[in-house]
Amino acid sequence: MMVKRPPMGFNTWNTFGNRIDEKLIMESADAMVASGLKDAGYEYLVIDDCWSKYERDPETGKIVPDPEKFPHGMRYVSDYVHSRGLKFGMYSCNGVRTCADYPGSFDHEFLDARTFAEYGVDYLKYDNCYRPGSADQRTLYRRMGMALRASGRDIVFSACNWGQDDVWSWIRSTGASLYRSTGDIFDTPESYRNIARSQMDKLGASAPGCFNDMDMLTVGMYGKGLVGSTGCGDADYRSQFALWCMFSCPLMLGCDIRSMNDATRKLITNPELIRIDQDEEARPPIFLQGEGENDRICAFKFLSDGDYALGLFNLSEEDRDLVVLFNDTGLPASAGYAFALTNVFDGSDGGVHREHLRVHVPAHDCVVYRVKLVQP
Ligand code: GLA
DSSP: OOOOSOOEEEESHHHHTTOOOHHHHHHHHHHHHHTSHHHHTOOEEEOOSOOBOSSOOTTTOOOOBOTTTOTTHHHHHHHHHHHTTOEEEEEEESSSBOTTSSBOOTTOHHHHHHHHHHHTOOEEEEEOOSOOTTOOHHHHHHHHHHHHHTTTSOOEEEEESTTGGGGGGTGGGGTOSEEEOSSOOOSSHHHHHHHHHHHTTSGGGOBTTBEEEOOOBOTTOTTOSSTTOOOOOHHHHHHHHHHHHHTTOOEEEOSOTTSOOHHHHHHHTOHHHHHHHTOTTOOOOEEOSOTTOTTEEEEEEEOTTSOEEEEEEEOSSSOEEEEEEGGGGTOOGGGOOEEEEEETTTOOEEEEESSEEEEEEOTTOEEEEEEEEEOO
């Protein structure tokens, strides 16, 4: 199945862990529509780990939904999600158990894929815990890739092996449409920064058909959920969201979308940032800072309509000026062109600049521009 743009949606894990049930899913579906997220492009509602009973049905061998969490079964939930015009996602794992110790799909791949198809699942996140030592993960991702194709339903395959084994170099061959490229995110500035830094030299492999997934966003969580998460401020959430957009990553929300505040809703529905993320060519950005300069990221991305996007991220603890030299983007001063900038956060005019740009960026924050090449 050809997935042309980085998937957008919501996933239960970051905020809710094992505290999931049908009420949460149905309320989240309602919230996705009512808050304007659906109109902004968010479509997948994904139930992560912890949805099943601890053991398979001894007679059928099938995974069984936890009757306390999902008393009407998964088809009921899936029908509800679909009735709101959304798509329904679920979770399994290539090992014998899932990461939270529920039954995994190892050696049950084809049966489980058929079961997910019966539920009406449109998207499967497939994790990497409790693999038998003899089982090679490349083979196991291929197996589920093939099982999903045999299931009789179009199901987006979301591989989650945390970037192990140079995942970018082989994952497309398994039928996956997105691949987790790092370990789990936590709701701290260090976590999203380290994740973004770790992928800067690997974005060339991410393209329409199969996208680099830097994990669910923690935007809007403010420290709720996820053990080990102290939370971030709004400047960090702006930076995290904009980095994911500049890197053409899937935008899977991890906050409680039923009760997000206005700043969060505005940020994650920002049409200009979403356009940058969803650009049909998904070209990797060029980085304009010097090597080893870890306290800033200056990213410049070619967009398919002829414009460019420029994101300046101050990853340090001090407010300061960030300077970029246009020569590094491909534009020598001698060419006679300039860049005309529009700030994507507030639509303000960022001026027309030749040769270089100097912008004041507060600590943890960012500035993102839509850029037009002009002949002044
Ligand atoms: C792994 C994944 C997480 C989440 C948990 C669930 O850690 O990387 O995204 O799915 O498992 O147990």
